[in-house]
Amino acid sequence: MAGPKRTNSGARDAFTLIDIVRVVGGLLFLNAFFSWWFTSTSTWGYNGKWINTQYLKHRLTNNYVNLTIDELALYNGSDMSLPIYIGVNGYVYDVTASRGIYGPKGSYSKLSGKDASRLYVTGCFMNPEEYTYDLRGLKEEEAKQELSEWQQFFEEHPKYWLAGYVQRPDPVGEPPAPCEHIKFPGRRTKNAGN
Ligand code: HEM
Ligand SMILES: *[C@@H]1O[C@H](CO)[C@@H](O)[C@H](O)[C@H]1NC(C)=O
Ligand SMILES: *[C@@H]1O[C@H](CO)[C@@H](O)[C@H](O)[C@H]1NC(C)=O
Numbered sequence: 001m002a003g004p005k006r007t008n009s010g011a012r013d014a015f016t017l018i019d020i021v022r023v024v025g026g027l028l029f030l031n032a033f034f035s036w037w038f039t040s041t042s043t044w045g046y047n048g049k050w051i052n053t054q055y056l057k058h059r060l061t062n063n064y065v066n067l068t069i070d071e072l073a074l075y076n077g078s079d080m081s082l083p084i085y086i087g088v089n090g091y092v093y094d095v096t097a098s099r100g101i102y103g104p105k106g107s108y109s110k111l112s113g114k115d116a117s118r119l120y121v122t123g124c125f126m127n128p129e130e131y132t133y134d135l136r137g138l139k140e141e142e143a144k145q146e147l148s149e150w151q152q153f154f155e156e157h158p159k160y161w162l163a164g165y166v167q168r169p170d171p172v173g174e175p176p177a178p179c180e181h182i183k184f185p186g187r188r189t190k191n192a193g194n
Helices: 004-013 017-039 053-061 069-075 096-102 117-122 140-156
Strands: 065-067 085-088 091-094 161-166
Touching: 053 091, 053 161, 065 069, 069 085, 085 117, 085 140, 091 140, 117 140, 140 161
Parallel strands: 065 161
Antiparallel strands: 085 091, 091 161
């Protein structure tokens, strides 16, 4: 009755670390399995920055870049080993997740690797001079409003994040000539009457 068998069952009663690992591992596996079954992804369809290793690394190290205009130009998506950055109002956002939009073949590739703040206000995409942070000649209120909305867009975007800052010397020479502004069609319902 007593003897080896008893000690054996005694050992079974103890809930060991191995058991915890087994249970947690099993639950994780089941979670991934059902997620795959229902959504064809292992994360229930979530694809945002919280499962992006680059973002997690940034959060852990709390590392912010501080780039010159020339340095920022390297991050235009041409070098696959570097992230893609865009500058807005002196802030640098990591938009690598949308290589299809900001990479060399993307519809908005001309915005990457620069601080084209002026363009976010005017929408004058055809004019190469507009791809600058020089806001001289624009209506101050309009520029402030548009830029803060764009900043908000990039900051709150599920896949993008604030990566740091860009150093911007005061603009010199003639500012770009005035152009007819184009309104961004999205996010404008609350000001629809303006
Ligand atoms: C001030 C003017 C404008 C600015 C600054 C602007 C900027 C942008 C930016 C930054 C994106 C990418 C958003 C993201 O990362 O998801 C975008 C997307 C888009 N914009 Fe514009 N845009 C402007 C005007 C327009 C106009 C007038 C149209 C259409 C006639 C347009 C059509 C689109 C479309 C279709 C997308 C989606 C592109 C894609 O997902 O590949 N935009 N815009
Ligand atoms: C970025 O670096 C420049 C030059 O070293 C410095 O003057 C500036 O304060 C820095 N900006 C930020 C936001 O750290
Ligand atoms: C991106 O920047 C690099 C280095 O400045 C440049 O050689 C390349 O032509 C740029 N690519 C695009 C698509 O503008």
